[in-house]
Amino acid sequence: MSTDSAISIAWDVLKCLVAPLKRGFSYVMSSKSYADNLRKEVGNLEYEAERIRHAAEGAENNLRSIHGWVPEFLASAEKALIEARDLLGKFEKASKTCCHGTLPDPNCRYQFSRKAKHETDDIKNLILKNSNREISFSGPAPGNVAALIPAGREGKDVVQSTTTAASASSVDFESRDLMIRNIMDALVDNRYSVVGVHGMGGVGKSTLLVDAEKRIREKKLFDWVAKADVSQNPDIKRIQGEIAHELGLDFKKEEFVSVRAKLLCERLEAEGKTKKVLIILDNLWEQLDLKSVGIPCGHNNKVMGCKLLLTSRDQRVLRREMHCDNAFVLYGLENEEAKRLFETEVGGKVQVELEPLVEEALSICAGLPFLILAIAKLFIDTSYSECKDALKQIWNEETGEVINKTLRVSYDRIKREEAKSLLRLCVACGVSKPSLEYLVRYGMGLRLFREASSMEEARERLGSLIHTLKASSLLLEDEDGNGFKIHDLVCGFVISIASRDHPLLILKDNNKLLTELSKDKLKSCEAICFPYVKLEKLPEELDCPELQIFMLFTKNNFLEVSDSYFNSMRNLIVLNLNGIRLNRSPSPFQFLENLYTLCLDRSSLEDVAVLGKLKGLQILSLMNSEIQRLxxxxxxxxxxxxxxxxxxxNLQGIVEVDESGKFEMRNMHVLKLHSLPHIKNFFIAKSAPLSSTSNNLVGTQIAFFNGQQCLGLLTFAIVLIGHMAMDIS
Known part of the structure; x- marks a missing residue:
């Protein structure tokens, strides 16, 4: 035998002897790592067992049969969890008792690590084997699902029956759970970069997206997750802001949309190189130009470097306009799920005498969670005859008529007329999330808050009315909890049905709409809104003698308004012109003697002297406007x-004052003076001289002065009588 052969054989023998020694040495020295791995898998198994248990309970409540593997899995999981916890407990105790915890026990660590590795592998295999299996099937009820819950799990660790949930998102439905899992699978699939969900209005797409986002974040499928609501008339700046907020990108000081888009795109491209980024865009009505928002994309609007999750009513928007790789259709709830949601909303089982009406009510809802929640309220604290009569009023074979009649019943049941007026005002704003601050301003002008003597009281009154509308399911809770949303179905209902006595028009981005509207329709209209439109030119005049509310939010910079545009609108009370140009006299406002609220934000105002004739004006907003002096x-x-x-x-101050050198505002409640860099001196008097400083008005002194120039600096003098709140922060 050659020397080389002998060495080779010896080496193989040595490796066979060393490998077990090396593994044993690893068991002793890395016992903490084995313990950590076992704890991690224990957590994964607890989550999976809880998920399957909850789904099984829900299926049993929906009269579905449970597959035989489910109780076997739950029993195996419980056994594995007990053994793993016991092993971890013994190891921790042994570690503390050996030399009072100062020295490791090699034998203890070796035995523990070896068992922990086997336990970890067994748990991984158990999860992998059962993670994607079907839990239930249609068929005879299997009996009590409690039998599926292993002994020792009763009590607080088990989710109780749903008797107090208040919305569709708080109840687990197997169809929705399956949809979310399909969405998550598609998002992690490298073949797909754009995933979408489509379905009719009110089917629950937005609610599904909220739950999907929560699950995605919990599973940590992406490093960054950002969400924005697009809506029918997209506000690009708001969409940019919502995405940037999630990324921690602050460009509030950037006014131009194109600059913000460039900054956002650069940030997303940088993140996409090393991290996984998901952007969720809810409620698309048409193609959204990703480049204009700042989302990296190719020449065909195809996203690059990150993934998109979209929702729309129209499949064509997802497929053709947004190049969706995988689009899921979301249907209404199944009958059993709809019944469960119905019972949840009424607080459990309905009254015995009302049970025969439940099936009739659910057939009207067509599986739409939005309608189920609205109709369920009719079964609370009512009699059989009242409920039966209400259902007769809303029954119709056409879904559109069903929706309108259903909402009409909820609308008519509101006893506070101010709440109905507020709902019409919210819809007249033309957006899904109206600004609370501007609702206060509009409402003050419209005398909506009759009992309010101050702006603060008006805000409190607004909150009370919003609560009333939310309780009737006519307004929805916003995800961030700071406001509310209006469902598209409610908007359609208010425009077509609820506003027949108070006609309103929401005009989309189309120049032809104004000329195509009938003169009779314009003459009877009480509210008109252009929500973020792109109009090249406004007509010389609109003949709207009954108009009380007019809102124009233009995408153009400084749209010209003719002097005669408002001549026929002498009953106008609320006027919001966003992004217009106002030249010197004659003023387009010269005949608006009844105007109470005027908002000219983001506008170019050559001479504000023309506003002095609006003697009854109570609210004046010039925020973000180009104005040099008052x-x-x-x-x-x-x-x-x-x-x-x-x-x-650009505001420099007041350079013209009366003979007394004072500028009086006797009823002023709120004065907002944030970020005025060119104001060099600002003087206020109430009943005695005041002094203060502001971070935003560097070097500013607040004190009484006679309105003359001081040391060559412009002055700003105001005498305020009565209660006032000043915001300069």
């Missing part, structure tokens, strides 16, 4: 309660 005519607005000059970056 002339003495503003002092004629003696009824003014709120003046908003926030972010008027």
């Amino acid at each position: 002339s003495k005519e503003i002092g004629q607005l003696v009824e003014l309660r709120l003046l908003d000059l926030n972010h008027c970056s």
Whole structure:
């Protein structure tokens, strides 16, 4: 035998002897790592067992049969968890008792690590084997699901029956759970970059997205998850802000959408190189130009470097316009799920005498969670005859008529007329999430808060009315809990049905719409809104003698308004013109003697003296506008309660005052003065001189002065009589 052969054989023998020694040495030295791995798998198994247990309970409640593997899995999981916890407990105890914890026990660590590795592998295999199996099937009820719960798990660790849930998102439905799992599988599939969900309005797409986002975050499938609501008339700046907020990107100071888009795109491209990024866009009505938002994309609007999760009513928007790789259709709830949601909303089982009406009610709802929640309220604290009569009023074979009649019943049951007026006002704003601050301003002008004597009381009154509308399911809770949303079905209902006595128009981004509208329709209209439109030119005049509310939010910069545009609108009470140009006299507002609320945000105002004739004006907002000075005519607005000059970056002060050198606002409640870099001196008097400083008005002194120039600096003098809140922070 050669020397080389002998060495080779010896080496093989040595390896056979060393490998077990090496593994044993690892068991002793790495016992903490084996313990950590076991604890991790224990957590995974607990989650999987809880998920399957809850799904089985829900299926049994929906009269579905449970597959035989489910109780076997739960029993195996419980046994494995007990053994793993016992092993971890013994190891921890032994570690502390050996030399009072100062020295490791090699034998103890070896035995533990060897057993822990086997336990870890067994748990992994148990989870892998059962993670994607079907839990239930249609058929005879299997009996009590409690039999599926292993002994020792009763009590607080077991989710109780659903008797107190208050919304569709708080109840687990197997169809929705399956949809979320399908969405998650598609998102982690490298073949797909854009995943979508489509279905009719009210089917629960937005709610599904909230639950899916929560699950995605819990599973940590992506490093960054950002979500934005697109809506029918997209506000690009708001969408950018919502995405940037999740990324921690602060570009609030950037006014131009194109600059914000560039910054956002650069950030997303940088993150996409090393991290997984998901952007969720809810409620698309048409193609969204990703480049204009700042989402990296190719020439065909195909996303690059990150993944998108979208929802829309129209499959064509997802497939054709947004190049969706995998689009799921979301249908209404199954009969058993709809019944469970219905019973959850009424607080459990309905009254015995009302049980025969439940099936009739559910047939009307067509599986739409939105309608189920609305109709379920009819069964609370009512009699058989009242409930039967209400159902007769809303029954119709056409879904559209069903929706309108269903909502009509909820609408008519609201006893507070102010709440109905607020709902119409919310819809007239033309967006799904109206600003609470502007609702206060509009409402003050419309006398919606009759009992409110101050702006603060008006805000409290608004909150109370919103609560009333939420309780009737006509307004929805916003995800962040700071506001509310209006469902598209409610908007359609209010425009077509609830506003027949108070006609309103929501005009989309289309120049032809104004000329195509009938004169009779315009003459009877009480509210018109252009929500973020792109109009090249406004007509010379609109003949709307009954109009009380007019809102224009333009995408253009400084749209021209003719002097005669509002001549026929002498009953106008609320006017919001966002992004217009106002030249010198004659003023388009010269005949608006009844105007109470005027908002000219983001506008170019050559001379605000034209506003001095609006004697009854109570709310004036010039936020973000191009304005250099406030002339003495503003002092004629003696009824003014709120003046908003926030972010008027070119404002230099008041250079014209009356003979006394004072500028009086006797009823002023709120004065907003945030970010005015060119105001060099600002003087206020109430009943005695005041002094203060502001971080936003560097070097500013607040004290009484006679309105003359001081040391060559512009002055700003205001005398305030009565209660006032000043915001300069």
